[in-house]
Amino acid sequence: MKYYAAWKEAKALQWKAKVEITLKRAVLDPQGIAVKNSLKALGYEEVDQVRVGKYIELTLEASGRKEAASRVEEMSRRLLSNPVIEDYSYTLQEAGL
């Protein structure tokens, strides 16, 4: 039982972050336009806007959700996105259990 509790505790330290990075609305998205034109060419006339972004998945250790969020926030700001042209958002879930 002791071992189970220790295992469970260790597992609870594992978090999975899913980070989405998109170009800011004001920034022209050349890839989005190319994909949109291609979709139209395939007959998907109903398509209005296409924005291409990045998706980054990472796991990290943190003592709780708050700590995990603050670390992911910092990573997104410093490296994963460029705040001049991009916005980011993320979700966090407990990994493992």
Next chain:
Amino acid sequence: MRFGVIVFPGSNCDLDAYYLVRDVLRQPVEYIYYNEASIGHCDVIILPGGFTYGDYLRSGAIARFSPVMKAVADFADRGGAVLGICNGFQVLTEAGLLPGALYRNDHLQFRCEQVFVRVENNSLPFTRSASLGKVLEMPVAHGDGNYYAPPEMLYVMEKNNQIVFRYTDREGNVTSAANPNGSIDNIAGVCNRKGNVVGIMPHPERAGEKILGSKHGLIIFKSIINYLQSREVV
């Protein structure tokens, strides 16, 4: 006077810059590696073109955290002359040493061709030998050269005279046809507030000899040599 050329993993114009300084301009030059903690006794630092770290994530995004960049930032802070060419320009914007950002060309193509840029500010260490409005011919070779800065940032840059080069036609007219990548306001090069850090998307180091089609890039290097020599006399 000593030039330093930073070598990141994936730099590929480091040799071009080194060659131009050593063999064309006959000035002392050395390589400084990305993992060094110091830039030694260099008076000018060049961040060359290339594809640092494979351009993964964003061009320049990973290189900007190289150990040597701390020394480059300190040097720039003290007023040292720093020139970022192409990927070097991208590294400087990612590092926050220059305003704005460079991202995917609007037509999504990699462009490798001769272009013309107009000197918009000739009061800088890197442009002082050029006349204002001088049109320079040099090559571009990039896929992520689309310069962007939000309107409020552009306003401040314009006010501080931080736009150094604009893409123009041969006669010096700013046209959309002369813009090779979709850059906002045809911006090809910018500087920081103090004017000692300059980034330029085209390659002046590849326009230094007649055999290469143009010698116009030399004026940028001659400007900085002239600047440093005038300082040495004082």
